[in-house]
Amino acid sequence: MAHAFPPDSVGLVIPQILHFSEPLVLANGRQLREYDLVVETYGTLNTAKSNAVLVCHALSGHHHAAGFHSPEDKKPGWWDHYIGPGKAIDTNRFFVVSLNNLGGCHGSTGPQSLNPDTGEPWGADFPSLRVRDWVAAQYRLMQRLGIPQWAAVVGGSLGGMQAMRWSLEYPDAVRHCVVIASAMKLSAQNIAFNETARQAILSDPDFADGHYLKKGTQPTRGLSVARMIGHITYLSDDGMGKKFGRELRSGSFQQGVEEPVEFQIQTYLRHQGNSFSKTFDANTYILMTRALDYFDLAREYNDDPVAAFRHATCKFLVVSFTSDWRFAPERSREIVNALMRAEKDVVYAEIESPFGHDAFLVPNQPRYLGVFGGYMRGISL
């Protein structure tokens, strides 16, 4: 049965597909002749066009950040706790734009799309992308929507990398840059986790060198393991311990009983992996983890993040979470220190939280809401 939407929800949203026919030259030298971006918007663009906020998604995100796709929809968008009337990104004030990035698997042009040259799915032949390619496509989206400048570009994790890239590539088009649980570049350990996840996918026979769509298979086992690896790193040891401990799902350790034992965490992880592998595209997962690995904010600025941030003109909010070991607070402090040395306006908060890297998505964290919402409220339109 249809239910009424909560009063602090943006309610029913309808994604739209925008077609771009001007070729996009990519960082790797190749080009996309044309492409689609699937987009959702929440709130209303004011007459001065000064209230637009771009939300950049993370590794497994997409355009559906808030609201519901139908009255029967049980789950709202992935950042619904923080986007809506009266929420941190207040849709009574802001016009919010959320898209599925290029290379995605939720409606924007990506490995599942047809390669116009062959008429077959791109699969593994889809061009590799870097964060700057996403930002370039987002810039065109901004122009298409008639927005002269973002009030804020906001993102967590990989989304924060896009937000930072925006501040350097299009400084005049960003007034505020909100970087949550992110980093200027991944550590070796981070790349190692991503590589292990990719190898899980590549070693699945159903992956078929990335051409599983043509072959009619789905590398769900590989993608599932990849997601399980990722998921472990998004939670904290403490948080996982509190939630699951050593609770058994089935079986027993009783003397004299030989009954297979399954811990709750095993069931949980497998469930996460399974459901993810049915809704996500393996090639997209590889493409996006690589974009994460390749990102290095200061590479083209002589590896000097201070020199990089000198190009920015916007103000920054940087937020980290104490139990996040995938994008640890130290990574955020590096961003903040570079910004201070570059004499940029910056606010930094380190939120006490047991939720690990996923904390940026988790509701009911008053301090996070206070900092994030407080900063957004201070943005003049």
Added chain:
Amino acid sequence: MRIDQRIIDQWIKPDSRVLDLGCGDGTLLRYLADHKNVRGYGLEISPQDIEACIAKGVNVIEQNLDQGLQNFDDNSFDTVIMSQTLQTMRYPKTMLAEMTRIGRECIVTIPNFGHWRARLQLLFRGRMPVSDLLPYEWYDTPNIHFCTFRDFEILCRDMHLQVVDKAVVTEKSSGRHLSRWNPNLFGETGIFRVRK
């Protein structure tokens, strides 16, 4: 603004770069930005104060001062301010050295443990002083390194720091006259302008 903040304001040059260590709710930095085009950052760890700074549009950085200031370069600020916070530091001497490394000039505000009322409480009641300005019992006070004005000046001398200016704040007007005569006995809050 508090009286001590008004005095600090007089010592800050327009258009300068300021680092405020323990910036509280950001009142001083907001005022300096609005009236003197002063730019800079405030460091703070109290969540309430950080939110208050954000509401004021002040550049606040969550950072625990006791874990050091290695992330700031030598002489990278015109003025480093520490208002009513030095006595809460684990290593006040190291902190003062760090402040003078980072700032071309430092302004330090300290409560005077040598004030006559504090002395009387210790002398006659035999108890650690508790007052309006220092309202904590010894066992739960954040103020773990008290000093008198004289103590502070001796520390500066030992560290070869120059006290180029000082001011004494006293709430009651009678105390104000007396504190001019003997600040270490009658002054409540001391504000010191220090250079290398």
